[in-house]
Structure formats: C-alpha cells, structure tokens
Amino acid sequence: xxxxxxxxxxxxxxxxxTGRGPRPAYTRADIAAAAVRIADTEGLDAVSMRxxxxxxxxxxxxxxxxxxxxxxxxxxxxxxxGGEHELWEPGGDWRADMLRVAHQTRALMHRHPWLPxxxxxxxxxxxxxxxxxxxxxxxxxxxxxxxxxxxxxxxMLNGIVxxxxxxxLATDERTRSLPWSQERENAMxxxxxxxRVATGEYPRMAAAFAEDAGPIDLEAVFERALGRLLDxxxxxxx
Amino acid sequence: xxxxxxxxxxxxxxxxxTGRGPRPAYTRADIAAAAVRIADTEGLDAVSMRxxxxxxxxxxxxxxxxxxxxxxxxxxxxxxxGGEHELWEPGGDWRADMLRVAHQTRALMHRHPWLPxxxxxxxxxxxxxxxxxxxxxxxxxxxxxxxxxxxxxxxMLNGIVxxxxxxxLATDERTRSLPWSQERENAMxxxxxxxRVATGEYPRMAAAFAEDAGPIDLEAVFERALGRLLDxxxxxxx
DNA sequence: GCGCACTACGTACGGTGTACGTAACTACGA
DNA sequence: TCGTAGTTACGTACACCGTACGTAGTGCGC
Numbered sequence: 001x002x003x004x005x006x007x008x009x010x011x012x013x014x015x016x017x018t019g020r021g022p023r024p025a026y027t028r029a030d031i032a033a034a035a036v037r038i039a040d041t042e043g044l045d046a047v048s049m050r051x052x053x054x055x056x057x058x059x060x061x062x063x064x065x066x067x068x069x070x071x072x073x074x075x076x077x078x079x080x081x082g083g084e085h086e087l088w089e090p091g092g093d094w095r096a097d098m099l100r101v102a103h104q105t106r107a108l109m110h111r112h113p114w115l116p117x118x119x120x121x122x123x124x125x126x127x128x129x130x131x132x133x134x135x136x137x138x139x140x141x142x143x144x145x146x147x148x149x150x151x152x153x154x155x156m157l158n159g160i161v162x163x164x165x166x167x168x169l170a171t172d173e174r175t176r177s178l179p180w181s182q183e184r185e186n187a188m189x190x191x192x193x194x195x196r197v198a199t200g201e202y203p204r205m206a207a208a209f210a211e212d213a214g215p216i217d218l219e220a221v222f223e224r225a226l227g228r229l230l231d232x233x234x235x236x237x238x
Numbered sequence: 239x240x241x242x243x244x245x246x247x248x249x250x251x252x253x254x255x256t257g258r259g260p261r262p263a264y265t266r267a268d269i270a271a272a273a274v275r276i277a278d279t280e281g282l283d284a285v286s287m288r289x290x291x292x293x294x295x296x297x298x299x300x301x302x303x304x305x306x307x308x309x310x311x312x313x314x315x316x317x318x319x320g321g322e323h324e325l326w327e328p329g330g331d332w333r334a335d336m337l338r339v340a341h342q343t344r345a346l347m348h349r350h351p352w353l354p355x356x357x358x359x360x361x362x363x364x365x366x367x368x369x370x371x372x373x374x375x376x377x378x379x380x381x382x383x384x385x386x387x388x389x390x391x392x393x394m395l396n397g398i399v400x401x402x403x404x405x406x407l408a409t410d411e412r413t414r415s416l417p418w419s420q421e422r423e424n425a426m427x428x429x430x431x432x433x434r435v436a437t438g439e440y441p442r443m444a445a446a447f448a449e450d451a452g453p454i455d456l457e458a459v460f461e462r463a464l465g466r467l468l469d470x471x472x473x474x475x476x
Numbered sequence: 477g478c479g480c481a482c483t484a485c486g487t488a489c490g491g492t493g494t495a496c497g498t499a500a501c502t503a504c505g506a
Numbered sequence: 507t508c509g510t511a512g513t514t515a516c517g518t519a520c521a522c523c524g525t526a527c528g529t530a531g532t533g534c535g536c
Contacts, residue, residue: 010430013430020482021480021481023533048522050522050524060485060524061487061526062484062485117358125434130434130443131439134440134441138442147442160394160398162397163401166358193363196365201368203372204372204376205368225390225393228394258513259513260501260514260515262513291516296516299494299516300516302494307494478536479536480535482532482533482534484529485528488527493520494520495518496519496520498515499515499516501515502512504509504510504511
C-alpha cells in the first residue's frame with residue numbers, strides 16, 4: 001500500500017457501519033447524546049474524549065473507532081442539536097416564517113449554550129444542517145429572488161442570531177459565575193468605564209452612557225435586529 | 239486576612255505597574271506583541287503560556303505576574319490588534335464611513351486570522367476597543383438616531399463582518415491545508431452533496447446547486463451584505 | 477473455513493494551564 | 507534610617523488533555 005493519506009474527510013461521508021467485524025456497541029446518536037449531556041450539564045470544556053468514553057462506559061480509545069478526531073465529535077454534537085429544530089409547513093409569509101426560525105434557533109442556543117462556539121466554523125453539511133437549510137428555503141419560497149440571494153439571507157440571519165446569542169450568553173455567564181453580586185460587578189464596570197470616559201477622550205461614549213435608556217430589553221433588541229435585517233431583503237417595504 | 243477572593247477582574251482595571259518591588263522587565267505591549275507574532279506565524283494554537291514566555295525570553299511562570307490567566311493574554315492580543323485600526327476624520331457620509339470601517343475590520347481579520355475566534359466573547363472594553371467604538375460613533379454623527387440605535391448598528395455590523403470573515407477563513411483554511419488538491423476536494427464535496435441531494439429529500443437545495451451562478455465572488459457577497467444591513471438603518475432610502 | 481477488516485482498549489508520549497514555594501529586590505511607613 | 511510588605515522571577519509538580527501505537531478478540535464475506 002502506498003501509505004494511505006491522512007483522511008480529513010467529513011465524518012458524514014464515512015458510513016456508520018461497514019458490515020465487517022463485530023457489531024459496534026454504540027451508534028453515533030448514542031455518542032452525540034452522551035457528549036451533549038455532558039456539555040449541557042458541565043460545560044463544553046468538560047467534554048473530553050476520556051469523559052465521553054466514561055459516560056458511554058467504554059475505554060477511552062474505543063471512542064476513536066467511531067470518531068476519528070475530536071473535531072468530529074463536535075460535529076456530531078452540532079448535528080444532534082440541529083435535530084431539535086422543529087420544522088413546520090411554511091405558511092406563505094416568509095418574513096413571519098424566518099422570524100420564527102430565528103427565534104427557534106435562539107432558543108436552541110440558549111438550551112445548548114455551547115452551540116455558538118462550535119458553530120463558528122460555519123454551518124456544515126451534516127444531515128440535520130441540510131434539513132434545516134431545506135426548511136429555510138421552503139420558508140423563502142414566496143420571496144421572488146434567486147436561490148443565491150436566499151442563501152445569503154439565511155447566512156446573514158444565522159450570523160446575527162449567533163452574534164446576539166453569544167453576547168447574551170457571555171452576559172449571563174459573567175453575572176452568574178462571579179464571586180460577588182451583580183450590583184457589585186455593575187458598579188465596578190461603571191466605575192472603570194466612568195474613569196475611562198471621564199478622561200474626555202470618548203465624548204460620544206460618555207453621551208451614550210448618559211443617555212437614559214432604562215434597563216435594556218434584550219428581547220426587543222434582538223427583535224429589532226431581525227426586523228432591520230429582513231428589511232434589507234424586503235423590496236415590497238421600500 | 240479573610241482569604242482574598244479570586245479576582246476575575248478585567249485586566250484593564252488593574253494598573254500595569256504599582257510602584258512597589260523590582261521594575262517589571264516587560265510591558266503589556268511587549269507581551270501582546272510576542273503573542274500576536276506567534277499567532278500570526280504559527281497559528282493561535284501555538285500560543286501557549288510556555289511558548290509566549292520563551293518568545294519573551296523569560297520563565298513560564300513569570301508571565302503570570304503580568305497576565306493572571308490565559309484568557310487575559312487573549313484580551314491583550316485582541317486589544318493589540320484593535321490598535322491597528324487606523325481612524326480618520328469622518329467625512330459626513332455615515333454610510334460611506336461605516337463601509338470603510340467594515341472593510342478595514344475585514345482586512346484586519348485577514349491579517350490576523352485568529353481574531354474572529356478570540357472576539358467571539360464580545361468586543362470588550364479594552365482601550366483600543368473604546369477608541370474604535372468612539373470612532374464608529376463619530377462616523378454615525380450624521381445619523382439622526384439615539385445612541386442606543388447607533389450602538390445596535392455597530393454591533394450588527396461587527397457581527398456580520400465576523401460571520402463573513404470566519405466563513406472566508408474557514409474556506410481558505412480548508413483549501414490550503416488539505417492533502418489533496420482543491421479540485422479533488424470540490425469533487426468530493428459535490429459527490430457527497432450530490433448523493434445526499436439525489437435522495438430527493440432536499441429539492442430546493444438541489445435547485446440551488448443547479449442554479450448556474452458561476453464562481454462566487456466573496457467580495458461582492460460581502461459588499462451586498464453590508465449594503466443590505468445599512469439599508470435597515472437608512473430611513474432616507476425607503 | 478480461511479482471512480481480513482473491524483472492534484475494543486491499555487499504555488505511553490508530548491503537550492497544556494496553573495498552584496505553590498522560594499529567593500531576590502525595592503519603595504513605602506515608622 | 508531601617509524593617510517589612512508587596513513585587514518580580516522562576517523551578518517544580520500536578521492533573522488533565524488529544525491521540526499514536528500495539529495487541530487481542532470477533533464475525534462477515536469470500
């Protein structure tokens with residue numbers, strides 16, 4: 001044999017079962033579920049090959065029969081989470097349908113806070129990603145644009161959702177895992193920013209902070225962002 | 239002493255020099271520059287506390303005098319990169335100015351491909367982040383909206399830029415570091431997707447792939463995305 | 477029924493972040 | 507002026523990581 005090349009193939013391209021040898025003790029779904037369970041309860045950093053193997057009840061290196069590299073384990077996780085998208089029959093109002101998609105994605109990411117970090121290397125072509133894409137395209141059937149444009153819309157929407165949820169998650173993370181209270185933290189941040197801003201180098205930032213906005217409503221911010229984004233594709237509205 | 243609490247303070251809040259003890263051998267700028275140099279030439283994964291210390295020429299644990307946690311090293315890196323933003327006197331056309339900002343950010347991320355990954359936990363409040371924000375707000379002076387809205391615009395723009403550049407980087411990464419040619423890779427992807435799509439489960443995906451679009455022009459895609467986003471804030475255009 | 481491809485898994489290697497202890501040094505309070 | 511407290515510097519050590527490799531056992535395809 002001429003030295004089989006390293007095979008960084010996408011995991012979805014290799015069959016789950018070849019038919020030769022003993023029948024595998026676990027399915028990809030089992031493995032993904034175990035990893036997701038760990039990530040949900042102990043955080044993404046707790047997901048190690050050893051830990052997942054232990055969760056499954058097998059030796060560490062046995063995992064490598066199913067998952068050539070850790071990165072592929074991550075792909076399984078993302079796909080498993082993507083499987084939780086519930087798809088519906090589009091109703092003919094593409095704006096409403098895409099808003100619903102976005103809200104669902106956001107909810108999904110809040111349920112699995114590790115998702116945005118793992119999705120950053122692009123929404124791949126896993127089975128559930130394909131289903132999701134197909135569903136989005138179905139929602140966009142009423143939009144009179146070529147598929148290229150529709151795919152761009154989907155990409156932008158996913159990007160915005162990911163961005164916003166990442167920020168939301170970072171915020172709660174910070175307020176949750178701090179050794180002091182949220183008021184103390186806020187006070188510190190204000191004090192620090194105040195000190196910075198008081199130098200006079202950032203007059204507009206100062207004005208922005210002075211602008212009495214009341215407590216920010218993250219939901220409303222998210223909704224506005226979605227609306228403005230869709231406006232950019234909605235020629236009937238301009 | 240009542241057990242000093244762990245101090246997950248933002249690194250920018252602690253002074254670089256207290257005045258007590260021997261004078262430090264390096265500045266934060268030195269450290270950030272060393273880490274950035276490593277990340278640029280050897281990739282982000284090569285940035286370890288040991289490697290950075292070696293680059294500086296000091297013992298590993300000495301680094302911890304400057305940087306309490308590795309995460310703070312990352313903050314230094316992001317701030318250092320942010321310092322490369324060249325700021326100009328806004329010209330009165332906020333659309334043009336914001337487009338220029340976006341293009342500059344994109345160029346910055348291409349120069350430092352590790353940036354998007356490190357920026358995902360939100361654009362913080364490092365000195366250069368504040369300068370950048372202030373500059374964006376200055377560009378938006380002609381836009382008759384409250385600061386809250388302007389900050390939302392900036393957030394969305396950064397989100398979209400990050401999303402797009404991340405995709406671009408993932409694409410070149412894949413095409414660069416593969417053991418086989420790009421044609422081979424493309425052929426494999428087409429074959430895999432073709433097989434998937436041929437099941438008939440994804441008719442719209444099939445149509446999308448069939449749609450003859452020629453080679454996709456990433457620049458143009460980026461430009462269109464920016465335009466559509468800004469449209470959502472440009473009430474004079476509707 | 478032979479052989480081969482597959483499963484299972486223990487060991488080991490080189491790496492990681494960082495807690496902790498020690499020694500030298502300097503600016504401040506007395 | 508002098509102690510002393512707070513810093514810097516850094517070696518050692520620990521727990522953990524991903525995974526290369528070797529070996530043993532298993533069951534399907536020929």
